[in-house]
Amino acid sequence: MKLSDQVIRNFRVAKLFKDQNTAKINSVDFSHNGETLISSSDDDSIVIYDCLEGKPKKTLYSKKYGVDLIRFTHAQNTCIYSSNKIDDTIRYLSLHDNKFIRYFPGHTRKVVSLSMSPIDDSFLSSSFDKTIRLWDLRSPNCQGMMQLQGRPVAAFDPEGLIFACGINSEMIKLYDLRSFDKGPFTTFRLQQDRDCDWTGLKFSSDGKMILISTNGPVIRLIDAFSGHALQSYMGHMNQKGILLEASFSPDAQFVLSGSQDGKVHIWNAENGTKTAVLESKHNGAPVHCVQFNPKYLMLATSSQSMSFWLPNIDD
Template identity: 85%
Template sequence: MKLSDSVMRSFRVAKLYKDQNTERINSIDFSHNGETMISSSEDDSIVIYDCLEGKPKKTLYSKKYGVDMIRFTHAVNTVIYTSNKMDDNIRYLSLHDNKYIRYFSGHTKKVVSLSMSPIDDSFLSGSLDKTVRLWDLRSPNCQGLMHLQGRPVASFDPEGLIFACGVNSELIKLYDLRSFDKGPFTTFRLQQDRDCDWTSLKFSADGKLILISTNGAVIRLVDAFSGQPKQTFMGHLNQKGLLLESSFSPDAKYVLSGSQDGKVHVWNAENGTKTAVLESKHCESPMHCVQFNPKFMMLATAAQHMAFWLPSIDE
């Protein structure tokens, strides 16, 4: 099945998991093979889902440190995550035996951006201390440090050769991983978002586009090579400054975002038109997390409850 407007409009909640979390889910991530998904929640829980069978497999807890952003490494049985209690360290956890493999210390304020390299054991973290750090899973020591002029968001490109840092909600700086210490090789300046802050930055799977989520009413789409603004997506509700995730479909033809009223908004990435507004079964809670499975025709959304969506038509 290929994604089309009619397929996107046909997505319905196939499974709703109401008993896994008592507070809002703050982060979700799919494994590279699409077979497993993981969530973190304000209730300090980490839930592992089997995407093939559509059911939760295991729940772990991070009661002492809390858990905020969570990302799979290249192994489906290990993750890295940030904390929302105690300290600003990043933790490397084995899901198999619920044991920490390593801590990554250095940030002095809350970590607000976390990106795993698509090709090796390196990862990026950005913090409210106005730094972006480059790490390697095999070493507790920071491999690189960039001081920036504002709140950063950072992400690897799909080939893992360059990474982008969004700074102060107006600049995108591109770095070559092999020579990042020489500074960015290009900088794009966008019109500054005065009413909101950039909260995440994602590359499309083909590396041609950059999607910028904000804590306001706009989502921006930028050409990754020229820095030219391509689209501004609006229409979803975000009047409370929430961190609502926006994501690409795997073919980068569509952009999806959660909304304050629990709906999922879908836009055409090429022409910017609204393709669909999908009604969820999350009640009317804000939809914080929205991601497409990278391998299967499946969508995951999270508010306080996790939902798996499937298309209801065959094409």
């Protein structure tokens, strides 16, 4: 089944997992094959879900360090995550036996973005300490560091050859991974968002667009080659400055975001029109995370509970 406006409008919550978490789920990530979803929560838990059977598989805890920004590595039984207690070290965990494989120390303030390379063992982190660091899973030492002005967010492109850094909520710099120490090969200046900060960047699957999440009532889309503003998506609620994830559908046809009032908003990526506003079962709690499964026709959203969505074929 291909994604269309009708299919999108027919998505319904198929499974609701209420009892896995006692605090908000702060990040989720699908495995590359779409068979597994991992979540991290402010209650220090890591929950692994089986997407094919639609059930939680395993729960691990990071009580001492806390857990945020969880990401699968290329091996489905390992992940990286940032800490939200004690220090700002990034941790590399074996999900099989719940043992740390490696620590990545260096950041001196909260890590605000974490992006795994789509092609190899390198990953990017950015922090309130105004640095972006490049790492390799095989070494605890930072492979490269950029000192920037202002809060940065960073993400790899789908081919893993370049990465984008959003700085000060007003400019995007693109770097070639092989020569990033020479500085950016291009810089886009955007009109600064006065009322909100950028909280995340994502490339579309074809690498042609960059989606900018904010902690305000707007999501921006720009052309990844020219930097031109393509769309601004609005209509979802975010008056409290909370982190609401925005995502592309796998074919980059749609943009999705949660909302402060528990709804899920979906726009046509190209023309910016609202395709659907879906009622979640998160009881009016803010929907912090929204992601499409990369391989299967399913959607995951989270607040303190986790929802798996499927299209209702009968509608």
